[in-house]
Amino acid sequence: xxxxxxINPSSGKQNFLKSIESVVGCLVLxxxxxxxxxxxxxxxxxxxxxxxxxxxxxxxxxxSVGGDGTLNDVVNGLMEGGSETxxxxxxxxxxxxxxxxVKPPQTPEAFCRMIMEFKIRCIDVGKINERYFxxxxxxxxxxxxxxxxxxxxxxxxxxxxxxxxxxLDFSKKGMETIKxxxxxxxxxxxxxxxxxxxxxxxxxxxxxxGLPEKNPDDGTFDVMIVKKMDLGQVPGLGIQxxxxxxxxxxxxxxxxxxRIRIESAEDTDIMVDYDGQVFGKxxxxxxxxxxxxxxxxx
Numbered sequence: 001x002x003x004x005x006x007i008n009p010s011s012g013k014q015n016f017l018k019s020i021e022s023v024v025g026c027l028v029l030x031x032x033x034x035x036x037x038x039x040x041x042x043x044x045x046x047x048x049x050x051x052x053x054x055x056x057x058x059x060x061x062x063x064s065v066g067g068d069g070t071l072n073d074v075v076n077g078l079m080e081g082g083s084e085t086x087x088x089x090x091x092x093x094x095x096x097x098x099x100x101x102v103k104p105p106q107t108p109e110a111f112c113r114m115i116m117e118f119k120i121r122c123i124d125v126g127k128i129n130e131r132y133f134x135x136x137x138x139x140x141x142x143x144x145x146x147x148x149x150x151x152x153x154x155x156x157x158x159x160x161x162x163x164x165x166x167x168l169d170f171s172k173k174g175m176e177t178i179k180x181x182x183x184x185x186x187x188x189x190x191x192x193x194x195x196x197x198x199x200x201x202x203x204x205x206x207x208x209x210g211l212p213e214k215n216p217d218d219g220t221f222d223v224m225i226v227k228k229m230d231l232g233q234v235p236g237l238g239i240q241x242x243x244x245x246x247x248x249x250x251x252x253x254x255x256x257x258x259r260i261r262i263e264s265a266e267d268t269d270i271m272v273d274y275d276g277q278v279f280g281k282x283x284x285x286x287x288x289x290x291x292x293x294x295x296x297x298x
Contacts, residue, residue: 008066051077
């Protein structure tokens with residue numbers, strides 16, 4: 001087999017390159033692969049171009065080595081290039097929301113076994129305007145927090161860096177709201193909200209337990225809308241987020257859909273992110289492409 005590793009050397013975890021060397025060594029020594037091409041990204045977009053340029057049948061699989069942003073670039077490249085090359089994930093970023101769901105192997109030996117078994121799961125991919133995402137789109141409070149956190153903070157503090165930045169954002173803005181218009185078959189309306197998320201898995205902002213069970217191959221998005229609330233209601237939301245009951249909070253609206261348009265209901269710019277990195281401003285058109293990526297799973 002032939003493999004291509006697309007590696008982001010500036011991802012959150014320190015000293016991970018030695019473990020990647022062990023992964024490659026394990027694959028070669030066990031004769032799982034006979035050719036490994038390794039590419040190190042230098043800037044955002046490099047991983048997208050590398051994945052996009054893969055020709056159909058050129059590699060048996062491609063490995064995304066990095067965090068959510070690197071994975072997003074690789075997914076966009078595979079979708080744009082149309083090679084249908086199976087994808088494996090080695091998560092060495094900070095938040096790793098998608099990896100929290102798929103739980104990729106954490107040791108070289110386990111990764112090698114996964115490739116030897118080569119079990120494929122075809123998963124859905126979201127489309128946001130003309131780009132793609134594999135995990136989530138979000139706006140309002142918490143959105144774009146990852147873009148504000150420095151690489152040094154990620155390396156030293158890990159996921160705590162995101163929580164600290166979120167707390168700082170809250171201390172500056174409080175319960176700031178945005179007025180948003182939603183348009184889908186399941187729900188149409190204008191709401192004053194604190195935040196919204198459109199999810200392909202059940203992990204967003206690291207809140208695995210706070211969201212409903214969700215499979216990335218069920219043909220739907222989960223939409224979570226956190227409406228305007230009093231400060232006194234916030235602790236209850238936090239507790240329910242830790243006990244899988246967030247959707248039962250009176251200020252949370254939850255529904256599933258295959259397609260949705262989200263736009264600002266006022267003459268204001270509202271930024272959104274996708275898979276933990278900045279996308280741009282509303283409006284956005286979101287649609288689902290069923291079983292579009294071949295994911296290698298344990």
